[in-house]
Amino acid sequence: MTATADTATDAAARITELRGEIDACDAEIIRLVQQRLAISQEIGALRRSTGGTRLSLAREQQVLATFQQALGTDGAALGMMLLRQGRGRL
Secondary structure (H helix, E strand, C coil): CCHHHHHHHHHHHHHHHHHHHHHHHHHHHHHHHHHHHHHHHHHHHHHHHCCCCCCCHHHHHHHHHHHHHHHCHHHHHHHHHHHHHHHCCC
16 A cells, blocks of 8 residues: 555544544534523423513523624524524524
């Protein structure tokens, strides 16, 4: 085998390994999102059962700011998606 072929084989093996790590990250993200949604839905039910509103705009702004600070503009979009999943569309 040539050096180029060895490099290509090593790169392919490393890509496979890294994709496995991404798959593990994705599985953990999905688990955490599902957990977050269940918690959010419970909070909404508790707020409604005590006569409160379905959501807290101040809290939503705090969540969006946290995501945007950590991840930029796309982070804010991700935060909004999570909020929408937890409370439903307004």
